[in-house]
Amino acid sequence: xxxxxxxxxxxxxxxxxxxxxxxxxxxxxxxxxxxxxxxxxxxxxxxxxxxxxxxxxxxxxxxxxxxxxxxxxxxxxxxxxxxxxxxxxxxxxxxxxxxxxxxxxxxxxxxxxxxxxxxxxxxxxxxxxxxxxxxxxxxxxxxxxxxxxxxxxxxxxxxxxxxxxxxxxxxxxxxxxxxxxxxxxxxxxxxxxxxxxxxxxxxxxxxxxxxxxxxxxxxxxxxxxxxxxxxxxxxxxxxxxxxxxxxxxxxxxxxxxxxxxxxxxxxxxxxxxxxxxxxxxxxxxxxxxxxxxxxxxxxxxxxxxxxxxxxxxxxxxxxxxxxxxxxxxxxxxxxxxxxxxxxxxxxxxxxxxxxxxxxxxxxxxxxxxxxxxxxxxxxxxxxxxxxxxxxxxxxxxxxxxxxxxxxxxxxxxxxxxxxxxxxxxxxxxxxxxxxxxxxxxxxxxxxxxxxxxxxxxxxxxxxxxxxxxxxxxxxxxxxxxxxxxxxxxxxxxxxxxxxxxxxxxxxxx
Numbered sequence: 001x002x003x004x005x006x007x008x009x010x011x012x013x014x015x016x017x018x019x020x021x022x023x024x025x026x027x028x029x030x031x032x033x034x035x036x037x038x039x040x041x042x043x044x045x046x047x048x049x050x051x052x053x054x055x056x057x058x059x060x061x062x063x064x065x066x067x068x069x070x071x072x073x074x075x076x077x078x079x080x081x082x083x084x085x086x087x088x089x090x091x092x093x094x095x096x097x098x099x100x101x102x103x104x105x106x107x108x109x110x111x112x113x114x115x116x117x118x119x120x121x122x123x124x125x126x127x128x129x130x131x132x133x134x135x136x137x138x139x140x141x142x143x144x145x146x147x148x149x150x151x152x153x154x155x156x157x158x159x160x161x162x163x164x165x166x167x168x169x170x171x172x173x174x175x176x177x178x179x180x181x182x183x184x185x186x187x188x189x190x191x192x193x194x195x196x197x198x199x200x201x202x203x204x205x206x207x208x209x210x211x212x213x214x215x216x217x218x219x220x221x222x223x224x225x226x227x228x229x230x231x232x233x234x235x236x237x238x239x240x241x242x243x244x245x246x247x248x249x250x251x252x253x254x255x256x257x258x259x260x261x262x263x264x265x266x267x268x269x270x271x272x273x274x275x276x277x278x279x280x281x282x283x284x285x286x287x288x289x290x291x292x293x294x295x296x297x298x299x300x301x302x303x304x305x306x307x308x309x310x311x312x313x314x315x316x317x318x319x320x321x322x323x324x325x326x327x328x329x330x331x332x333x334x335x336x337x338x339x340x341x342x343x344x345x346x347x348x349x350x351x352x353x354x355x356x357x358x359x360x361x362x363x364x365x366x367x368x369x370x371x372x373x374x375x376x377x378x379x380x381x382x383x384x385x386x387x388x389x390x391x392x393x394x395x396x397x398x399x400x401x402x403x404x405x406x407x408x409x410x411x412x413x414x415x416x417x418x419x420x421x422x423x424x425x426x427x428x429x430x431x432x433x434x435x436x437x438x439x440x441x442x443x444x445x446x447x448x449x450x451x452x453x454x455x456x457x458x459x460x461x462x463x464x465x466x467x468x469x470x471x472x473x474x475x476x477x478x479x480x481x482x483x484x485x486x487x488x489x490x491x492x493x494x495x496x497x498x499x500x501x502x503x504x505x506x507x508x509x
Contacts, residue, residue, distance in 0.1 A: 001059040002253050003067055004095035007033050009262070010042055010069070011283065012056060018280040019271060023053045025071070028507055029096060032305045033260070033286045035505035042069075042100050049073040049085045049108040056176055057084075058126040058249065060136075060156075060193075066092050068156060069100065070136060072122040073108060082121045083108035084138060086157065106157045114161065116140055116149070123176045126251065127156070129194040130221045137166055139174040139204065146174035146204060150224050167202055167226040169234035174204035176212075176247045179226070180259065181219075186293040190259035192252045199291060201298065202226050203240070205247050212248050212263065213237035216296065229295075236360060238297055242432035243414060243465040244268065245284060261287045261300060265453065268426040268468040284466055285448055285455060292462070297435060299461040302448060310338060310499035316483075319493045321380065326484035332500045334384070334481040335474075337449045341483070341496040343380060345400070345441040350376035350488050354401035354409050366413035366431035371395030371486065380491045383482040384449050385419065387473040394419040394469045395484070396447050396456045400438060410434040410443065412458040412465065419469035432463040442494070449481075450501070 001008050006029045013026035025043035028036040043054045050073030057071025066088065073085040086109045090099035112118040120141045125148075127136040134156050137148040147168035151159040166179065181197020183189050191197045203214035215228040215237065228234060240248055241263060248263035263284045267274055274280035287300040314331040321327065329339075352375055358365040371379050381397030383390070395415040403409050413431040420427070436443065436459045448455040455466045474480065481498060485491045 001061065001067060001251055002255055003061075003097060006031065006095055008059070008097060009036070009283070010059070011264075013041065015041065018274040018278055023055060025054055027097075032308070033303055034305045034308065036507050037505065038507035039096060039098055042097065043071060043087060047085075047102050047104065047107060049075050049083050049102070051075060052077055053080075054085075055082070056123045056247065058124055059251070060127040062156060063129065067097065070109070070124040070127065072124065075108070079119055081118045082112060084110035084124050084159075103157070109157070109159045110138060110151055110161070115142070117142070120173050125177055125179055126193050128179075135224065137177045137179055139177045141173040144170050144172055146171045146206070148174060148177045148179070148202065148204070162224055164225070166224060167228075171204075171234065172206055172208040175207050176205040176249065178203040178248070178250055180250055180252075182259070182291045182298070185291050185295045188288070188290045189257050190252050190290070192254070199229075199295065200226060202228075203248070210246055212240045212246055214240060214298070216291070216298070239432065240298070240300065241284075241464045241466050242362065242412075243430035243467045245464075245466045250289060258288050259290065260303060261289045263466075265466050265468055269470050270424045273470075282453060287464075294435075297462065300464050301457060301461045302446075302455075306338070306448070309502045309504060311502050313497055313499045316493055316496040321483055321485040321491045321493065323485060323488050323490070324374075326383070326482045329481040329483065329496065329498050332498055333477060333479070334449060334498065334500075335451060335476050335479040336501040336503070337481065337498055338446070338501055339382065339384075339449065339481065339496070339498040340444070340446045341382070342442065342444045342494040343398070344492040344494045345377055345438070345443075346490040346492070348377055348400060348402070348408055348438070348441065351400045351402040351408060352376045354403045356404070362411055362413075362431040362433050363429060365411060366415065366429040369399060369411070370417060370429060371397055371413070371415040371484075372418075373486075375399055375487045377489055378485075378487045378491075379413070380485040380487055381445060381483070382447055383484055384447060384454055385469060385471050385474045386480045386482055387471070387478060388480055392418060392420055392471045392474045393482070394454055394467065396445065396454065396465070397484075398434070398443055398445070398458070399487075408438050410436060410438055412456075412463045414454060414456060414465045414467040416467050416469045420471050422470055422472045425470055427469075430465045430467055432458075432465065434458045434463045436462055448501075
């Protein structure tokens with residue numbers, strides 16, 4: 001949240017080690033969402049409702065400007081019995097919000113009664129205000145039906161469960177739900193959570209798949225019901241990110257009138273590795289998020305503040321990459337880099353036929369048609385965090401197919417299968433389809449490269465993929481950047497700019 005000139009990030013943290021457990025709310029503050037200073041934990045076990053853990057939740061700005069936090073507390077040692085807890089700043093005049101108190105008269109504000117599964121009842125959302133009542137959602141499941149349970153309150157202290165959930169679907173447990181309004185198509189301004197939107201977004205994190213899914217739809221505030229625009233949207237779901245990105249949360253930033261998305265990426269190495277380095281888990285670069293002009297999906301882009309970290313730059317333009325060829329982008333260090341590139345394809349005639357069996361499984365298609373599998377139109381893109389001999393490389397690329405009607409279908413993929421020679425690493429391919437008209441032959445890619453993280457944004461943020469990689473050779477000055485084309489048609493690099501990226505202040509380090 002943004003409060004008195006500071007951005008506040010609260011996150012799940014184990015102060016006793018780089019493994020899950022002993023969960024408290026760590027607290028960091030920033031002026032720009034890029035450089036961060038760590039404060040003491042804000043929320044930690046201190047009352048009966050949370051004595052065995054302070055799990056996920058959300059912040060809400062009340063009408064008088066006071067912030068409030070709702071979160072899940074664990075109140076039993078034998079099972080993860082979950083209740084919802086309320087906290088207020090001890091001193092609202094402190095812009096750093098260093099101390100919080102939990103009013104005993106009201107906590108817990110919601111308990112798993114009336115048939116709610118006590119071990120699947122968590123992650124309250126940012127609340128919104130309408131028609132004299134606050135509303136919040138809590139994620140849950142009944143049998144296999146995931147749901148967003150609605151609670152209402154007039155004073156933000158006493159909450160009553162609504163008869164019906166806001167929405168539900170046969171998807172399994174809904175963790176970390178998020179519900180927010182968006183402006184009309186092509187308008188990039190964010191909307192405060194309590195203001196009316198042209199459309200609404202309901203997002204949930206599915207613990208069965210470990211991905212964040214969302215639908216776009218309408219909200220009936222009188223009935224407290226949400227209706228996806230696509231009747232099948234709950235089962236043919238859109239994702240914020242088609243890679244390692246989970247338990248995300250958005251907030252409205254009043255300083256820049258935008259909605260910002262923050263997501264978490266866990267490690268893909270081993271627990272001993274995490275213990276050795278002393279930390280585990282990262283947050284993605286914050287992203288601005290808004291409705292695509294089509295109204296059918298969201299667009300995402302790294303917040304503009306990340307560009308302050310840009311240093312020395314190199315550019316390439318008008319360079320044709322022949323089939324089977326590649327070239328190195330030289331002149332800068334690329335272990336931490338920001339790369340923007342626009343490609344132009346000479347012809348789509350050789351696009352491979354698309355197998356409709358992969359229509360809902362781009363990731364499986366990428367596993368079959370990886371970066372080293374020659375194609376017609378593509379694969380073409382970037383090798384990042386690559387060693388000079390190309391023994392190590394992470395590929396971020398596009399591949400164009402044609403469906404049964406002759407219409408192009410664009411696959412975007414991150415292939416880390418050759419990212420490292422180190423053993424005991426989880427190196428899944430990640431992929432999503434890009435909803436774009438490529439009949440002009442043009443498509444763009446941006447990749448943020450940061451040591452063990454590659455965040456990529458296809459065609460101006462239509463498809464996003466975050467991947468964790470752990471090179472053993474391509475480290476520091478030994479990390480290289482290449483453009484490659486493993487297809488059967490020429491690909492022109494219309495323009496490419498790559499910047500070295502400076503290290504931000506990261507929790508004071």
